[in-house]
Amino acid sequence: MNRESEVVISVNNISKSYQLYASPYDRLKESLSLSNKKYHRIHKALDDISFKVYKGQTVGIIGKNGCGKSTILKIIAKVVRPSSGSIQVKGRVSAILELGAGLNQELSGLKNIHLFNTINGIKKADKDDVVKKVVEFSDLGKYIDQPVKSYSSGMKARLAFALAINFDPDILIVDEALSVGDISFRRKCFAKIEALKQKGTTILFVSHSESSIISLCDRAIWLSNGQYVLDGQPKEVVGLYSKHINDKDLCCEKMNKLYKALFSNVKDQKNEALNVKAPGYYDKKLKPKSTISYQNIGAEIYDLQVRDHSGRVVNILKSGLGYLIEYKVKFEGHVEKARFATQIRDEKGHSLAGYVTPATTEFLEIDPKIEYLIQFEFENLFNTEMIFISAGVRSIVDDQLVFLHRVLDGYVCKTSYQSVNNTGLTSLFKKANIKEIQKDNA
Numbered sequence: 039m040n041r042e043s044e045v046v047i048s049v050n051n052i053s054k055s056y057q058l059y060a061s062p063y064d065r066l067k068e069s070l071s072l073s074n075k076k077y078h079r080i081h082k083a084l085d086d087i088s089f090k091v092y093k094g095q096t097v098g099i100i101g102k103n104g105c106g107k108s109t110i111l112k113i114i115a116k117v118v119r120p121s122s123g124s125i126q127v128k129g130r131v132s133a134i135l136e137l138g139a140g141l142n143q144e145l146s147g148l149k150n151i152h153l154f155n156t157i158n159g160i161k162k163a164d165k166d167d168v169v170k171k172v173v174e175f176s177d178l179g180k181y182i183d184q185p186v187k188s189y190s191s192g193m194k195a196r197l198a199f200a201l202a203i204n205f206d207p208d209i210l211i212v213d214e215a216l217s218v219g220d221i222s223f224r225r226k227c228f229a230k231i232e233a234l235k236q237k238g239t240t241i242l243f244v245s246h247s248e249s250s251i252i253s254l255c256d257r258a259i260w261l262s263n264g265q266y267v268l269d270g271q272p273k274e275v276v277g278l279y280s281k282h283i284n285d286k287d288l289c290c291e292k293m294n295k296l297y298k299a300l301f302s303n304v305k306d307q308k309n310e311a312l313n314v315k316a317p318g319y320y321d322k323k324l325k326p327k328s329t330i331s332y333q334n335i336g337a338e339i340y341d342l343q344v345r346d347h348s349g350r351v352v353n354i355l356k357s358g359l360g361y362l363i364e365y366k367v368k369f370e371g372h373v374e375k376a377r378f379a380t381q382i383r384d385e386k387g388h389s390l391a392g393y394v395t396p397a398t399t400e401f402l403e404i405d406p407k408i409e410y411l412i413q414f415e416f417e418n419l420f421n422t423e424m425i426f427i428s429a430g431v432r433s434i435v436d437d438q439l440v441f442l443h444r445v446l447d448g449y450v451c452k453t454s455y456q457s458v459n460n461t462g463l464t465s466l467f468k469k470a471n472i473k474e475i476q477k478d479n480a
């Protein structure tokens with residue numbers, strides 16, 4: 039399939055204008071006027087916006103209050119009609135727009151779920167399953183039988199979110215809904231959004247939380263005063279946005295120039311890097327000074343290192359490229375439930391990213407005759423100059439998850455990061471592998 043055929047949202051020269059009246063009286067005067075005299079002024083909420091979204095992308099939209107973020111989402115969700123321009127959307131859309139919109143305030147949460155099933159044509163056989171999932175996810179307890187009008191804003195967000203995601207959409211549109219609700223519910227929502235991303239759902243996401251845009255999205259679009267400013271890597275777009283949020287003279291042309299100046303420079307450096315054959319190299323003088331190897335109880339981690347994709351051991355990384363953290367583990371005896379982890383910290387010891395395999399609640403049964411090679415793929419998108427890599431192997435002992443061995447800061451890399459902003463964590467692990475290898479003395 040070529041890239042063009044994967045477009046699921048196509049926004050073409052969309053503008054949206056509202057007529058604003060100084061008072062309701064002016065509106066009445068205009069409607070009664072025989073002279074065609076106008077009593078309103080035109081306010082452009084969106085001004086000639088165009089972009090395409092590809093299947094499976096997670097796109098964040100950022101900008102100051104009133105810049106048009108919600109309006110563009112509403113137009114894509116077909117809740118608001120544009121004044122001009124056209125829009126094509128492929129697939130089943132589920133949208134969480136204004137808080138509580140789409141919920142019948144007089145009905146209970148449960149009755150709203152049934153209503154939602156009916157409106158969305160959920161098959162009879164699937165209805166009970168949807169109800170169960172939504173009730174469980176929203177975790178409203180006895181409030182599920184209360185009318186929605188008695189809900190707090192956090193409760194409304196829980197129900198709206200649970201409905202939107204359990205409907206199995208092709209395109210999920212989320213407008214700031216996650217800013218309400220408590221931390222544990224937000225965490226649950228983010229985890230669910232991650233799961234939908236993995237399934238290939240296309241996601242449009244409006245948020246004032248820069249860290250959420252960076253950690254969730256593959257792409258960010260910045261709007262200002264209804265106009266398009268930038269479209270690019272979340273870290274870069276958010277970085278410039280936060281740098282210029284207080285700039286009263288901000289105009290699109292100025293921002294575009296700045297972006298080009300900054301990032302064409304970065305691009306050139308990347309291209310230069312590509313001309314150098316190796317994606318990074320090994321500097322033998324670069325060693326961690328903070329390594330701590332904990333006492334091992336039945337397992338030993340060794341050969342913790344980073345390789346590039348051609349298999350060379352490296353510790354000077356190129357920005358934006360993919361690498362493998364790997365280590366080997368040998369066990370002294372049979373271990374029923376083991377899992378392997380890695381963590382990346384910055385110079386100050388702050389955790390930047392971590393990964394565990396097997397994922398979630400699974401464990402691996404260990405054969406002591408075998409050694410294991412653990413590999414974690416990651417992308418070098420860190421915005422810190424050095425990264426320190428730790429490794430751990432854990433197991434369940436007496437119902438407790440304990441470390442069988444743990445090496446803190448066992449390997450260090452320079453990231454080639456060039457400071458253009460300070461927007462926090464941006465590295466994402468992609469996947470991990472566990473391989474069986476022959477024991478030397480076997």
Ligand SMILES: Nc1ncnc2c1ncn2[C@@H]1O[C@H](COP(=O)(O)OP(=O)(O)OP(=O)(O)O)[C@@H](O)[C@H]1O
Nearest residue numbers: 056081082083101102103104105106107108109110
């Ligand atoms: N129904 C309406 N009538 C008149 N003006 C409107 C209407 N809806 C939105 N606007 C105006 O359009 C502009 C864009 O609004 P929109 O809600 O899209 O902004 P936003 O970026 O989502 O803001 P926020 O971050 O505060 O949610 C604003 O100036 C707003 O006042």
